[in-house]
Amino acid sequence: MAERPRRGRPPASDRQKQQQRLDISRHAVALFREHGVAATSGEQIARAAGISERTLWRCFRSKEACVEPLLSKSIDAFQAVLRSWPPELDLAEHLRAAYTPVLDSGEDIEAVLAVIRMTHDEPALRAAYLVLRERAEPAFAEVLADRMGMPADSLEVRMQAAATSAALREATDDLVATATADGIPPAVLQEHREHVADALRRLTHPPAPSV
Amino acid sequence: MAERPRRGRPPASDRQKQQQRLDISRHAVALFREHGVAATSGEQIARAAGISERTLWRCFRSKEACVEPLLSKSIDAFQAVLRSWPPELDLAEHLRAAYTPVLDSGEDIEAVLAVIRMTHDEPALRAAYLVLRERAEPAFAEVLADRMGMPADSLEVRMQAAATSAALREATDDLVATATADGIPPAVLQEHREHVADALRRLTHPPAPSV
């Protein structure tokens, strides 16, 4: 229990590891975009990222998993928006103010959009994307639990969280599909926000009590 | 365009191919259950199914994909139930009469339950499961499109379909987790049906029009 005197090289912080993974992810996605997933080898990714192939496989269990950090960035960003949603404020208002869809990912907007687009053609990428979104559902559940007045691990809340997450995924796919190279037209963006807000509202405000 | 005189060996019907895949799937799942996924090789699966390794890889692109036919069976079964839902009947009533959760899969109930359980520990299986469920969403959309009076490929309907599918997945996971070797206690089953019915009702009957 007591703090043993720390000696030797200190373990890399989680922050550092995340950073390395993100760095690799950027190089990997760049290669995926240029040559396609199948035509990109682990060796190429490692070389581009300036690490050995061995450490690449230590960071990612598979080639396709290299997209995770980039995708996570955008998913995490939306979670943060949801978390900051004040209970009394209308959701659409909150989103209009705080939600700039994918692009909280800063510099990586284009990369994230490209990956999501690629998931439609590359089954392995789609699988990674879906697993990632499911992994984010507990966080959704926490937000919804407050609104619903039920524990976050109750089945009801988990179902709502899963439903919310899936609806948001569909809306995101739709947005990404209509996004051009120039970016996203403001009108489309506005409509997207409304869609998301409607879906979330519908899910968090149950209709007249049935049964 | 005209029917060219058919000569030589006729191609296998889709039905036959599906049957072969299902047969392989059963053997693969049996091995997965016994030894785990990692410890089961493609060679073992092929040998158990009485085919060459080469044809195994022709039928399935990956080892984990071997679970698809079995899982599809149970997903398809629920879709059939949904499709047969008469518009005027209460959903809970319909489910009570027509929905025996996973087990329309006939002989394969245990295998299906086992696979769904395994998806919690085996990321690759989880990925396959999620991809499979997403692939089923368009079918959900068709059912919902009728009720919502909108085209099945509209964003609204697709979002509802995705949400429905995800909620159902969560409910199924919950059911599978509580299922014992003896089977599923009737009380639990009944509760499960109610959960599913509630979720679907909530999704298909939107609350008071917002905005």
Added chain:
DNA sequence: CTTTATTTGGCAGTCACTGCCAATAATGTT
């Protein structure tokens, strides 16, 4: 500079999976 703890790289090996071609099976034709 030595000691200790941690990360990284190199190397060999396994195994999932593919391309290619020969063998076999299932049909119609002569």
Added chain:
DNA sequence: AACATTATTGGCAGTGACTGCCAAATAAAG
């Protein structure tokens, strides 16, 4: 019955993703 034709299967060699193992390199403390 023998043959021609087409679809499926199997064998074989090869590629590449990934792992285990150990040695080198790095970063801190004594």
